[in-house]
Amino acid sequence: MLRKWLNWLLDFFLPKAPAVAELEKMGAAGFAGRAKHSRELNGREELIAFFDYCDPLVRTAIWELKYRGNALIAALLAECLFDELTAELSEREIFENFSQPLIVPIPLSKKRHRERGFNQCEILLDELAKLDINGIFEIRKKLLIKVKDTPSQTKSDSRASRLKNLRGAFAVSESPLGRNIIVVDDVATTGATLSEARKTLRRAGAKKILGIALAH
Template sequence: MDIFRLILNILFPQTAKAAELEAMSAATFREAVPALSFQPQKWILALFPYENPLVKTAVWEVKYRGNKTIARLAGTLIADELTEWLAELAETENFREPLLIPIPLAPKRARERGFNQCELLAREIIRIIPEMIELTTDILIKTKETESQTKSKNRAERIKNLEGCFDVKNPEQIKNRNIVLLDDVTTTGATLTEARRALLARGARKVIAIVFAH
């Protein structure tokens, strides 16, 4: 166990909600948590309301503890929804052979945390539906540290905070490709919007996004 997680476990012991989540199946979670009643943007599919206590705990456990049991649960829920969405888009928009790209962390944040929670989710998704989507974790990069999005007051501030923070390595690998961005949480959609802009500017055919919570 690294120092970050050791300190975290001392200061913030695991809660009863987290233990409850670790024992849940995907079906039980769906029964306990209502699906999100609206979507933040047409090209973003968000699954659950962040304000729900179980959802909030799941996000926190994966983001800060790297909880693999809960990541497996969340990844299963995302994979189920993504399977249906991709099947629909393949027929209606010729959205085929997509790449799955988890939102990257800036290098400093990645070193501090020791893992990227979105990559944990992505690897669970690929484990479940490897025939539907291909994972890549080294094409989209975050080129600069940005202030926490929770400190920005509104969408305009968040967009300004994130402007130019993503770039694409080896653009030829995404030229004319369909891409699914993956994030754990979206609030205003600013992070996903900026990542999408960078990918489209480098030649991606179409970019959509799926998130666990909004």
């Protein structure tokens, strides 16, 4: 309800640009065909991004998800994520025994959640769950929690600075002992957030942890 109200206010004071209206009608196949793609972050196979954030099309889609909680864009991006994840998992299950993973979103701090009214990664995974009619994914939206409010990562230039800001920021609400996990974020710049989340889950006993971002 709060998200709908916030979206109404945004639409009233900041009407949607033509590019957003086009995006909402594009569909996942159209978006994936036009968007510039990315891949591993800094050559690390355990951190993967699917799209290039420098692409204006990708940046617009992420902004709509992150700050408006745009349901149509969330559904579009979730379909792209679903296709990419199923392909990634089928390969890793064969070659790395990476099976039956838990899907976990990067959490917001309580303060940031109150300010924004929603967690864009949770919205994305809600849409992903609608597509998962065969129950491939086990989504745990509250397994990873953020216990420390940190400065916006966009204000930190270096990876070292971002890692320092995030140290001790995450905790787990339940044991992931022995489970494979995929951590999902919307944007990864240096990969610091996903790296810190992976460290937290590894310390809690998770087996293998893959960090995935929509864009980099």
